[in-house]
Amino acid sequence: MVISTQAAAQSPAVRARSRRSREEELLVWPDLVFVEFISAVLFTLSFTLLSVLIDAPLQDRANPAHTPDPSKAPWYFLNLQELLLHMHPALAGVIVPTVALAALAAIPYFDRSLEHQGEWLATPRAWTMTAIGAVVGTVGTILLILWDGQKHVVLWARLTGHDVAEWPAKLNWLRNARSIQNNIAWPESWRHIPLGSKVLRTDLLGLPKVDLDVNLPAVLVEQVIPVSFMVGLPLLLSLVLWRLGIAKTRRDHMIVQFSGFIAVFLTLTISGTFFRGSGMELFWFWDVKPAVS
Amino acid sequence: MVTTERPESRPLGDRVYDAIFHNYVWRSVFRSGYPNTPRNQMLAVATNVFLHLHPTRIHRTHVKITHTFCLGGLSFFLFLGLTITGVLLMFYYVPSVERAYEDMQRIQTDVRFGMLMRNLHRWMAHGMVLAVLMHMMRVFYTGAYKPPREFNWVVGVVLLVLTLLLSFTGYLLPWDELSLWAITVGTNMVGSAPILGEPNRFVLIGGFDVGASALIRFYTLHVVGLPLLAAVFMTVHFWRIRRDGGLARPL
């Protein structure tokens, strides 16, 4: 078959591969067809049972004049909605998901090793890599969310017996991401960089004028910092693991990155689903009230 | 005395079996009887239009539940289940701002088994998103994306996107508060993209706000456009599995 010639060109291991041994094979009828049939029956039964027990929600008729608080997207997009709270909407809503999907699709083109395919976590160090990716991804995301929610300020207040408002003014810029923009004395001219009227002189070409007035601190907070976290931290993790000799092969790095991605994805989804209440503020999930409109 | 040998009368079970499975009509549908030799079993798989998605033989390890956890198969199964329940819901649902919500209520209260159909459709939709995500994880952790399966992984990513879009477009249809605001939040994200965001959002919801034209667009995508696309990509996905020599296995 075509594939075996293609694979054979790549690895001596493949060249040595013996022809499929017939003893290792089962007949699809009955062995596989039977398993498929049984699973289809089981899943039909369990979904029917679920549907008898739990009704799908139907709220009041849609009313554009009433905005429920919080208004949330479906759960599998709440990860993006959570991101949206921390960065520029274009980044959270479009660029990050696009880049993430492209990176996901590119995995097989980075890691082209052939060893240990078709077995669960069979490469050496696979479990370690999964654990590292999962732990770093989860803990890192939680810490970042807490920081942007000013929870370190709350913690400091609790520990030292102060009030939250007493956080030293000098450290105000450390309250959360936005405070880097608002609580640092940026030169006023940085807040309005008239690219439109000074640099991008489209009007000279007879085109409409571009109204581009760049607010540098805002760009820093909404775009530069989030991007450097999202790109830099995963790269840093891989770099550290590589220098320490913990991750050795591309498959190792792929496992760390993929596990980290899944962990971040899940943490963001859980945070957006269970820990965001009125005004999309952080709450303990037992304090999160259902949306009111 | 002459004794003639009378044929032994056959047991009742056999005769019923014959009457059911060896009659002219049955035979016109299934040309052969139960395949009970390896040769016939392979032929049964290879010559049946539904079963021939499968190979005739399969490696021992791939039948183990813990190898795939049936997740790809489950995704496909849920897709079929969603198609069936979806068609039934379509009988009663009109995608207009005036009727959509009332139709949902009617489905729940007036239509026999309507609530069950709606629940099944909803829970299977959530289940499919979960199943596809978990299927992707199983493929990753078994290293099954490696050559020659790179492209099938890419096809899989497209299927993941289509699954999410199918679920998302369905979310608007009940036209209750949840759907309106979920879609508003979701499409606002699209609108925030640089340059192309606003025009894209406008095309997607057919206006500046989620309203009547958004409903009909989402409905059309949900019941025709996206399922067709998904079916096409699933066909490619399954075909590639066969062309890539079945599921991945250790060298």
Ligand code: HEM
């Ligand atoms: C609607 C969505 C999908 C359906 C119905 C589907 C269906 C299937 C089925 C039935 C199999 C056979 C083995 C198994 O059951 O695990 C399979 C294998 C495979 N799927 Fe999917 N899949 C979907 C989405 C995806 C996604 C999101 C990915 C990855 C990003 C993916 C990548 C693969 C690959 C690479 C294989 C070959 C696995 C191997 O050789 O062991 N699929 N798919």
